[in-house]
Amino acid sequence: MAIPRSFFHMFRRTLSLEHCLYALVLGVFFLLITSPLIGLGVDLLYAALKGSLDLSTPLLLSSRRLELLAASIGLATAVALAGIVTGVLFVSLLWRVSREILVFILLALLALAAIPPYIHALTWSSLFGSLTDFLPGLPTTGWGISFWVEFMALLPLAILLTWIAFASVDHHLVEVGRVFGSDMDAFLHILLPLSAPALGAAFGLLFLICCSDYSIPSLFGADVYALDIFAQFSASGSSAVASLYALPLVLVTVLVVIASRSGIRTLAQTPDWLSVRFGTAPRFPRFFVGLQVIACILILVQILVLFSGLVFTTGNLTTFIHSVSVAQGELTYSVLIAAGVILISLPLALAAAYELKQPGLRGAVAWTLVLLPLAIPASLTGIGMILFWNAPGPSMIYPGLLMPVLVSVARFAPIAAILLFVQLRFIEPLLFDAAAVFSPGLFETWVQIRLPLHAPGFFVAAGILAVLTLGELGATLVVAPPGHGTLTMRIYNYLHYGAAGEVAGLCLMITILTLIAGACTIAVLYLLYRGPGRTVETGGKPE
Amino acid sequence: MIVLEEVSKTFQNHTAVDHVSLEIPDHACLALLGPSGSGKTTLLRLIAGLEMPDEGSITMSGRVVSSPDVFVPPSERRIGFVFQSAALWPHKTVAGNILFALDALPESEQHQRLVPLLDRMGITSLRDRYPDQISGGEARRVALARALAPRPETLLFDEPLTNLDRPLREDLLCLIAEAVRANGSTMLYVTHDEYEATAVADTTIRFDKGRIIG
Numbered sequence: 001m002a003i004p005r006s007f008f009h010m011f012r013r014t015l016s017l018e019h020c021l022y023a024l025v026l027g028v029f030f031l032l033i034t035s036p037l038i039g040l041g042v043d044l045l046y047a048a049l050k051g052s053l054d055l056s057t058p059l060l061l062s063s064r065r066l067e068l069l070a071a072s073i074g075l076a077t078a079v080a081l082a083g084i085v086t087g088v089l090f091v092s093l094l095w096r097v098s099r100e101i102l103v104f105i106l107l108a109l110l111a112l113a114a115i116p117p118y119i120h121a122l123t124w125s126s127l128f129g130s131l132t133d134f135l136p137g138l139p140t141t142g143w144g145i146s147f148w149v150e151f152m153a154l155l156p157l158a159i160l161l162t163w164i165a166f167a168s169v170d171h172h173l174v175e176v177g178r179v180f181g182s183d184m185d186a187f188l189h190i191l192l193p194l195s196a197p198a199l200g201a202a203f204g205l206l207f208l209i210c211c212s213d214y215s216i217p218s219l220f221g222a223d224v225y226a227l228d229i230f231a232q233f234s235a236s237g238s239s240a241v242a243s244l245y246a247l248p249l250v251l252v253t254v255l256v257v258i259a260s261r262s263g264i265r266t267l268a269q270t271p272d273w274l275s276v277r278f279g280t281a282p283r284f285p286r287f288f289v290g291l292q293v294i295a296c297i298l299i300l301v302q303i304l305v306l307f308s309g310l311v312f313t314t315g316n317l318t319t320f321i322h323s324v325s326v327a328q329g330e331l332t333y334s335v336l337i338a339a340g341v342i343l344i345s346l347p348l349a350l351a352a353a354y355e356l357k358q359p360g361l362r363g364a365v366a367w368t369l370v371l372l373p374l375a376i377p378a379s380l381t382g383i384g385m386i387l388f389w390n391a392p393g394p395s396m397i398y399p400g401l402l403m404p405v406l407v408s409v410a411r412f413a414p415i416a417a418i419l420l421f422v423q424l425r426f427i428e429p430l431l432f433d434a435a436a437v438f439s440p441g442l443f444e445t446w447v448q449i450r451l452p453l454h455a456p457g458f459f460v461a462a463g464i465l466a467v468l469t470l471g472e473l474g475a476t477l478v479v480a481p482p483g484h485g486t487l488t489m490r491i492y493n494y495l496h497y498g499a500a501g502e503v504a505g506l507c508l509m510i511t512i513l514t515l516i517a518g519a520c521t522i523a524v525l526y527l528l529y530r531g532p533g534r535t536v537e538t539g540g541k542p543e
Numbered sequence: 544m545i546v547l548e549e550v551s552k553t554f555q556n557h558t559a560v561d562h563v564s565l566e567i568p569d570h571a572c573l574a575l576l577g578p579s580g581s582g583k584t585t586l587l588r589l590i591a592g593l594e595m596p597d598e599g600s601i602t603m604s605g606r607v608v609s610s611p612d613v614f615v616p617p618s619e620r621r622i623g624f625v626f627q628s629a630a631l632w633p634h635k636t637v638a639g640n641i642l643f644a645l646d647a648l649p650e651s652e653q654h655q656r657l658v659p660l661l662d663r664m665g666i667t668s669l670r671d672r673y674p675d676q677i678s679g680g681e682a683r684r685v686a687l688a689r690a691l692a693p694r695p696e697t698l699l700f701d702e703p704l705t706n707l708d709r710p711l712r713e714d715l716l717c718l719i720a721e722a723v724r725a726n727g728s729t730m731l732y733v734t735h736d737e738y739e740a741t742a743v744a745d746t747t748i749r750f751d752k753g754r755i756i757g
Contacts, residue, residue: 172630175593179617179624180644180689189643193634279594283616 018442022351027418029348033373036384040243043387047240061248065228069248073223075143079150080206083158089295091162092187092288106163109156109520112303114464116471117153118492119507120302121219122307124502135322142505150216154206159299161205164267165198166191183282185391201263204256205374205504209315211253212377215473219495230379232479239383246380253375261367268356268422313504323429323505329491331509333401333443334487338469340405341477342462345413347460350454352413353420370414378474381411403479404486408469416461417467423457448510462499463521467514544568545697545729550599551753552585559585561753562599569696572664572723574744576628576737581647582753583733584627587701589625590731592617596669604696607687623728625703629682631674637661637685640671643691664688664718680711684718691722700732704739716742 031038061069094102128140139145169191177186192199214227226249233242285291314320324331355366373381385407431453473488480489487510494503545567552560559582567573577583590601590609591693593614600610606704608615617624622642634657638657639756645653649680664684666720669677676752683703690698700719704712723730740747 087729170630172626172628173632175645176624176626176630176689177632179591179622180595180693181646182618183616185643186617190632195633221598279588280592280616412655 017090022354023349025348026355029352029413030369032344032348032406033414035388035406036370036376036381036410039373039384039386039388039391040239040380043240043393044243047138047238047404065225065245065248068223068225068228069221069252071143072249073252075147075150075224075291076207076210078147079154079210080158080203082147082151083154083206084162084203086155086295086298087158087162088192088199088200089292090159090299091166092282093292093296094163106160108341111515111522112156112306114158114467114471114514115153115306116473116488116514117150117213118215118219118471118473118495119310119511120153120306120487121149121216122313122491122495122503122507124152125219125303126309126313128304143222145218146220146222149220150210150213152305153216154209155299155302157209158202158206158495161202161267162199164200165195168198168266168269169194172378178282181532184284184288187282187284197263199263199265201260204260205264207256208253208374211249211256211375213226213376213474214379215492226379226474229377229383229457230474233379233383233478239387242383245379246377249377250375250380253377257371257375261371264371264418265367267424268418279391280480306511310326310504310508313501314508315504318511319501320505320508323502324509326502327487327506330485330487331491333484335405337408337486338466340402341408341412344405344409345416345465346458346461347422348409349350349413350418350458352417353424356417356421357424370417373411373414378411378472379478382407382475382478385410385475388531397513398446401481401484403481404472407475407479408472411472411475412465412468418467419461419464420454420457423454423460427453428444460521463517466471466517467521470510470517544602544604546602546619547586548600548602548749550581550586550589550596550601551620552589552594552596558582558753560589560596562753563753564599565748565755567731569729570722570727571746572732572744574732574734574740575750576734576740576747577750578735581714581751583703583750586750587699587731587733590697591699592620592630595620596638618632621696622694623685623693623695623698625686625690625698625700627702627705629674629679629686631682631685631689633674636671637666640674640685641656641689641692644689658704660688660692663722680707680715681693683707687715687719691726694726695728698726698728700730700731700734702734704734704736711746712739719743 040392094105097105124145125140128138128145132138132140173194174191177190181189214224214230217224218227223247228244229242229249232245233239236242293402303515314323352366356363356370358366376384385403388401389406431449471488472486473492476486477489477492480486485493487506491503491506491510494506545563545572547563550560551558561582563586564743575583575586585594586657586674589596589609590603595614596609596611598611600613601608603620606622607613631637635643637662639746641657641660642653645656648656651668652664658667661670664687666681666684666688669681669685674682674685686703691696703719707715719732723743730744732743748755
């Protein structure tokens, strides 16, 4: 009798309202984030069955395609490597600053990391343009400048990820190293090897972002594979051909995602990384201090060029007001898209965050699915979204105003899920157990206990979703309905065709919006850090 | 001799160590006994050079190692430290963990020291294992061996037997007492357990709210 009864209980438990809702929301989340892949997969299958497809396309890499693929991988590798090396040097310098300054620097970097790459492209191209008056031979297009601008754009993120990677190491282990060896020995033989998996994941993330972005290389006249996918789609009009064409790059990015998966999980599971500190400043050899100073100068140059470039290129307040007023339609549409993305993504991402917490195979599958969208180049995501939503069933969505919202949900809801997962780890699980014991019902539990506990994470995720959506270009460009463009699309077009003052005004506008969203996020991150339900109460202090 | 003069340390608004003055003679075995949160770990970390005092100075063997103007890094203080957790580096073997502390010595001498130490701690068979392949008690023995390896002038213990069962604790207490005496080091042993304090040390000092109370 015991077996049927336990089976009955399990069945009843699965059929509870809470479980059904959870399964439904989770299903919608995974459907939305994998919808581009489903669209591409079905389209490929259909074309293959129809016999209208040359399946050797991904294998027959012409010398031009091979060159493009190698150049894209080379650029992404160089940018990620430079970012991590600079990050390691800069973060080892942060070791000596006080806790308050450290928190300020990390939060400022968080806000800087959110500024879209094309804004860096504008400021650096203005600077290089001015420098050519004095240095006529200075190249203003090509791979060199593409690398530099991409490196500058991703530097704040690289530093942040490096910090989290270092914080993932139990700092007691580093302290023991400092007792038994020099600070340099502890750094080289303890901290670096122990943080290597997380640093590898940080490298992987930067590589993926760089591989899928074509905005900067295209602005500087360097062709990359991600841009060529879009060009292939525009030229042939065949999504299946574009998908097959993209396969070699997707193969590389999927391999990077698989290799980085456990490291990314380590990065996300680093507890309370803002409070990690060392009581005394380390003493490094002179050559290393020199390298640290160079890293520090690089980040200062990045900030200086960004802000001074924007202000000087905009010129005056009249130009700024004019450029904002002519782009009011795009501005409104962009803000509405960001709001839509937040509203749709957050509840779905919360369910996914719980799933990411699951141990064993279930958690591993959830992590793989959540990280998979990161491996898909933005332009291919856009094509996949068209294929999915243009199908007979949901065709009323495409072409429509909702498409840019859905495309950003598909790209960024996984990031919201990871952020909520991080916050979930700060909440003492016993608080939920206590709510289950004392609460009169499911609704009350959610309204009075769960939502207030999740609120800081929601605000942080909303801020990050807003800035990512405002800066999204690659996929939105493919799916935007005719006659409706986002602010980013307008800026991208301006960047191609000139109009420096107007474009700088719009970039300044985007930067201000990003920094406002960043400041709100930081304020709430502070609440999250100080907020209710945190497991760690000591703030990393010894007793 | 270790001399602390009016040493204070504050974290945000919490004073962990409050104007503490203390003299520990050479070769003394001293236990610092106090409840959780009393500031005894911070005092140990200040002596080790893992924290900087806000006020006061610390002198070791006649040399000022910490003061508002002077700071000597932990690795130059000739100390051994056994932490609350074994704190073994997971990417190094048992032998690798101990050899890191002997890095300054020539390779032949490193091994001359390693072999008898492993033997004394009863961990010879574990030398090529990684920390996740040994038990909690074995890990504490490795941590003790690592602390003893460079023959430090001062041995610092921060509740090294936390979370171990009674027989294992007694076994390790004997080993610690024996090893410290054989090494001839000055010992400062921090604990909240009166039994441990009396078993391992010649003198016990009581500590609470950042101050010595007896």
